[in-house]
Amino acid sequence: MDALQVDEWYSRVRRAAPWKDLPRRVFDATLDMLSGRYPSGDFSAFRPKLVWNRETGILTARPGAQLLAVTSGGTIPDRGMYSVLLPEGEEKAGSRRVGELDEEMVYESRVNDIITLGATSWRIQQITRDQVIVTPAPGRSARLPFWRGEGNGRPAELGEMIGDFLHLLADGAFFSGTIPPWLAEENTIANIQGLIEEQRNATGIVPGSRHLVLERCRDEIGDWRIILHSPYGRRVHEPWALAIAGRIHALWGADASVVASDDGIVARIPDTDGKLPDAAIFLFEPEKLLQIVREAVGSSALFAARFRECAARALLMPGRTPGHRTPLWQQRLRASQLLEIAQGYPDFPVILETLRECLQDVYDLPALERLMRRLNGGEIQISDVTTTTPSPFATSLLFGYVAEFMYQSDAPLAERRASVLSLDSELLRNLLGQVDPGELLDPQVIRQVEEELQRLAPGRRAKGEEGLFDLLRELGPMTVEDLAQRHTGSSEEVASYLENLLAVKRIFPAMISGQERLACMDDAARLRDALGVRLPESLPEIYLHRVSYPLRDLFLRYLRAHALVTAEQLAHEFSLGIAIVEEQLQQLREQGLVMNLQQDIWVSDEVFRRLRLRSLQAAREATRPVAATTYARLLLERQGVLPATDGSPALFASTSPGVYEGVDGVMRVIEQLAGVGLPASLWESQILPARVRDYSSEMLDELLATGAVIWSGQKKLGEDDGLVALHLQEYAAESFTPAEADQANRSALQQAIVAVLADGGAWFAQQISQRIRDKIGESVDLSALQEALWALVWQGVITSDIWAPLRALTRSSSNARTSTRRSHRARRGRPVYAQPVSPRVSYNTPNLAGRWSLLQVEPLNDTERMLALAENMLDRYGIISRQAVIAENIPGGFPSMQTLCRSMEDSGRIMRGRFVEGLGGAQFAERLTIDRLRDLATQATQTRHYTPVALSANDPANVWGNLLPWPAHPATLVPTRRAGALVVVSGGKLLLYLAQGGKKMLVWQEKEELLAPEVFHALTTALRREPRLRFTLTEVNDLPVRQTPMFTLLREAGFSSSPQGLDWG
Known part of the structure; x- marks a missing residue:
């Protein structure tokens, strides 16, 4: 490309009509931007496109500038459209192009x-x-495409004409004269007159150019929708809406969600007991209104969109590869980063052009000013009205209003639920604590990033003369030796390039920290003002203007060009006192630009993000997922089913290694399984005995009686069982989910019980009955009381202070099923229950034993609750995965939990990776858990004998059918996690499955591995925990049990032979 003379080019540009009045200051500012003379070092990531020799006034293109200019989008903005094409060779004739999406x-x-x-x-x-x-x-059913394009908006002049036409229609004068042919059809006239009449009936007046209407109506959730009917077009309404949104936020402190269209403005105002919103919120002084719009437009979505387009035209957002589009979302992200920097410099050319485009090309501010003067002067009236339902004119406005916000909530149900759970990031940081960030960084990654930032890594060294200049611009002043080290050329070539740069005064020599270095000319004022560097004489005046924050710019550039930096390092680099350096670093830290790691280590926030991301990536790549059986074995250890004989002691620091003992062991099991709903019949028959070797029912009773533990019902299962969860009283808020039952659907007796218990305290069933009788003056049917109490149990509303009612329920359902009879003497509106109808029910029945009370737990906020759930899951499962979250039925689903886990990952509490095969891609675990998985995987290659253990199929320690799919089996029986079904696991491998009812069995392993007697002894050990259990095993792997090798072994383990197969019990 040929060189240009700046003055000559300025004259040539002004010969074009649009730039006839272009100020020289704006022209020079644009050239400053293109030549890399930015107002701050924050713009260092944007490379210059031109070289501007200030002495000769010559503009020359840098390498790549011509290609950039040719391949960039030009003045036509990229709207993010995809071409829709036929496959190559499929077109019959003409173009392959079908359209755009x-x-x-x-x-x-x-x-x-x-x-x-x-x-x-x-x-x-x-x-x-x-x-x-x-x-x-x-002929196929298809989706209609959509395009979220922009509309130019109706001109104000056309809007006024439409408003005048509406007045004619409302007055009836239009149809009394000569009607145009296109409106003369009888049905057309009737429809128009009907619409006008409906609008008049709804709002009292038809809005038009001389009379605007402010309509108020309630929306679906009770807030006010404010609809201004105005015909003046979007170009007038959009800037007006900006000012209205600011006023509503100032008055009510809420986001008004204001939307403007050609036919009016719609806003939302929260319900208030004060004065109803009226026309006053729409009226402004004209001069004040224009000032508000100019100040508010910079934070609008329109400004951000137009800024992206202006920045693209200014070649500040080049694509990576010519001929390939950059996705629009990436353009938006990069533009938002540039906007965040540029907003601090209102004279930045792209900011000025964006403001001009918004205020002149998009908005019609003169028309808005005229409209406001006419409103304030009374020439145009504005009246307000309240309607019960939107008026006919408001219907189309509200349709557009809903469409504007529809995609903000267009998410699956789980994601919508997650959005309701507001995680307080500041509170979360306090709860998580702060791990030393330096411990999160990989030393190898630190070295790699340092070499890349310093342009020492292979492929990162500079090339050519412009590459040397970029080194000085990006890394700061350097010696000739340092420059040569970072350049691909020979020493002679580097010297020649530097000689040329010195000759054209693009760089200059400077004495810094006792070293002679070379610096780019744009740093002259910074070095002089920050370090007192003596500048060469006869530097162009443009480079000598004072810089706002010279030392800040030098420090930030140095920090962004190094991985980790110490205060002493900075002090030596710039020959400054340590106190000055530390004070400046603290200021940068308060601004959120740098971070202080351990002791005196500092890092730029941008560099830290790169280091942290690379370190996490390196850690993930270093971990290979272990087999699913290894995780199954880990879970048995973690939940105290098997002793961790070869485990890491640190993993179980909070418990004794191996199976638990005594009341303390029961307490530990409840702590780990807090909030997990399991069938009541399993807690004492399988769950607790599998973990506490000396378990007895007195242990659980003791914990309940002392108040250390509480239980809550979750769901009824048939007539004699239900899902029940245990909680530690002190931490119940972390595991207990409050009942969400609809109180309106509760029976009168259930409501009476809740009212009695709401007075406080815990009461025996007889006392509850007496207190209800005292309130209503009638006796309560005891069987009805029992039924109502248990209904409230399964709603999670009440509990008892002992386990006896649950034991009685699961042992026999006959006493729990009784009939009720409504008294004929019941008063109107107050049901009264008669005396018991069955002698089998009494206050001494075990189903009503203990003192009953409301489950009242002080709820945690969303952040504390989610963190507690995450920590409980880590304790219970070791790994948080999608399957675990689904199994736990966590509010908000996995997206909500994943958001919190990422925060925990950032704080160093957990790591993300793929640790277990088959557990999904996103897995989160503590480092000690990961180490233990590795240990177990190593042991699996060395040891062949493991202790088999039998569990309930429902047991949380059984991963199969829950966290991991059941292993494939050719038999017709499909294993399920049901109460009564059992599994036998050895070394994490699933060996055996006994179906609910005991009639069928599946076995997985090879004969020689399975035929170990201890496998069946483990099964019979679990069966003996239920003394009343009786069943006959008839099939194993779809074969009669007598025809399998297991027949003899099962007999030896305790089964007895029968004609049908093998009997137990």
């Missing part, structure tokens, strides 16, 4: 989706970087 539409589409373009249905065959390949799919 919006980027957001493409992101919501998948291969094989059927879409409609024109009058034809198309099947999506392939989605590439910037194209959608389709094939015809005639």
